[in-house]
Amino acid sequence: MPGAVLIGRCEPEPLLAVAGTFSDEQQLLLQQLRGHLDLLMQEREIIDYSKAEAVCGQLAARMQVVFGAEFLQAAHFAAIPRGGLFVLGMLAYHLDLRPDQITTLDAAADDRTLFAIDDCCLSGTRFRESLNRIATHSVVFCPLYAPEALCSSIASREPRVVNCLPGASLRDTSPTPDDAGYSAWKHQRLSRLVADDYWLGQPLGVAFSWCTPQTRRWDETEGRFMEGWDVVPPSRCLKRRLLLRRLEHDAAVDYLPPLTLNTPHSDTGIRAGGRVLWCRQDAGVVVAKVPQRAGDTASVYGLDTISSELWQMLMLHGSMQHAIQVLLTRYHVASERLWADMSSLVEQMRSEGLIVQCDGIPQGGGPVASSGRGSSD
Structure with missing residues (x-):
C-alpha cells in the first residue's frame, strides 16, 4: 500500500492504525488484518529460553516415564528444522543422549525407533511433510508445544507413529458442541480445511525466542488461507530480529511503511x-x-x-x-x-x-482551524 503510514501508541492502551488512501480491496484487506491482529494479541504466548528449557525438562521426564531409559538409549533422535534443532539440543542434555543417537530425518536407520523433535505443532502439516522423509517404520513425534487432541489424532491416523508426546499442551480455542453457533462454526471450519487435516481445532498461538510459527488468516476474496501478521517484536525473537536487519539494509525493499509512534x-x-x-x-x-x-x-x-x-x-x-x-x-x-x-x-x-x-489555559478568541469528519482504517 504505497504511501501508507503506520501509527501506534502503547499507553494508556495499545493502539495501531494505518493512515492513507485505500481502494475498496485494500480496505477489505485491512478489515481482515484487524480481526487477525485482535486474535493474535489475545492468543499468542511468547516462550523465552528459560521457559523452553523448563518445558524440555517436562518433555524429557514424560518420555522417560512412557518409554524407559533403556528404550531411549537405543533410539535415534532427529530434529524437524529449524525450530526443532533448539529443542533437540536441550533434550540431548536432559536425556544424556550419545552423539551417535543424534541423526537427521533422512539418515535415520530403518530398524530403530526415531524420535522426531519439533518446537511446536499447530496443525500437523509440517510433521506430515517431515514424515515423508523418514524411512523407519517406528516413529515417536515429540513437539515441545502442541494440543493434546492434535497429538492423539496424529498417533491414531499415522500407522508408523507409535506415540505423540508434547512437552506442554496448547489450549484449543474453538467452541465446544454445547456453545451457541457451534454447528455454523464447524461447517465453516470444514469448508476451509483440506481433506487430510488431522483435526478441526484452533490452538492457542505460541512463539519462541528463536522463531515465530507462521500465522494464517482466512481471505474471503481468495477463498484460502493467506500469510498473516506477526505481532512478536524483533527484540524478543531471533528470527524476526535478523529478518528486520536484512530488510533495513536491502535497497530493493520498498514496502516497509514508516511507523509513527505517539x-x-x-x-x-x-x-x-x-x-x-x-x-x-x-x-x-x-x-x-x-x-x-x-x-x-x-x-x-x-x-x-x-x-x-x-x-x-x-x-x-x-x-x-x-x-x-x-x-x-x-x-x-x-x-x-x-x-x-x-x-x-x-x-x-x-x-x-x-x-x-491537566492545567489551566486562558480562554478567549475564535478557532483558527476547522475539523472534518471521515472514516479511518
Whole structure:
C-alpha cells in the first residue's frame, strides 16, 4: 500500500492504525488484518529460553516415564528444522543422549525407533511433510508445544507413529458442541480445511525466542488461507530480529511503511486523549479519534499551518506556554491575539476529546482551524 503510514501508541492502551488512501480491496484487506491482529494479541504466548528449557525438562521426564531409559538409549533422535534443532539440543542434555543417537530425518536407520523433535505443532502439516522423509517404520513425534487432541489424532491416523508426546499442551480455542453457533462454526471450519487435516481445532498461538510459527488468516476474496501478521517484536525473537536487519539494509525493499509512534508524556499539562492517534501528512497533521468498537466510524481531523505546529509542540512538550513562545518567534502577531486564538483551538480540541488538559489555559478568541469528519482504517 504505497504511501501508507503506520501509527501506534502503547499507553494508556495499545493502539495501531494505518493512515492513507485505500481502494475498496485494500480496505477489505485491512478489515481482515484487524480481526487477525485482535486474535493474535489475545492468543499468542511468547516462550523465552528459560521457559523452553523448563518445558524440555517436562518433555524429557514424560518420555522417560512412557518409554524407559533403556528404550531411549537405543533410539535415534532427529530434529524437524529449524525450530526443532533448539529443542533437540536441550533434550540431548536432559536425556544424556550419545552423539551417535543424534541423526537427521533422512539418515535415520530403518530398524530403530526415531524420535522426531519439533518446537511446536499447530496443525500437523509440517510433521506430515517431515514424515515423508523418514524411512523407519517406528516413529515417536515429540513437539515441545502442541494440543493434546492434535497429538492423539496424529498417533491414531499415522500407522508408523507409535506415540505423540508434547512437552506442554496448547489450549484449543474453538467452541465446544454445547456453545451457541457451534454447528455454523464447524461447517465453516470444514469448508476451509483440506481433506487430510488431522483435526478441526484452533490452538492457542505460541512463539519462541528463536522463531515465530507462521500465522494464517482466512481471505474471503481468495477463498484460502493467506500469510498473516506477526505481532512478536524483533527484540524478543531471533528470527524476526535478523529478518528486520536484512530488510533495513536491502535497497530493493520498498514496502516497509514508516511507523509513527505517539508517546504521551504523563508529567505534562496537555497530552493526546487515550484513543487518539496522529501523524504528519504533507505539510500538516492528521489526528484521528479511534472508536472503541471496530465497526464504528472514526473522527478524523486535518490541521495545517499554525494549528498543525501548535499540535506538534503540544504533543512534544505538553506546555501551552512553551508553544506560544515558539509561535511568537515564527509569526508576526500580537501576543494577546495569539493566546486567544490558540486557547480557543485547544478548547475545541479538548471538547472533541482529542486532548486531555491537566492545567489551566486562558480562554478567549475564535478557532483558527476547522475539523472534518471521515472514516479511518
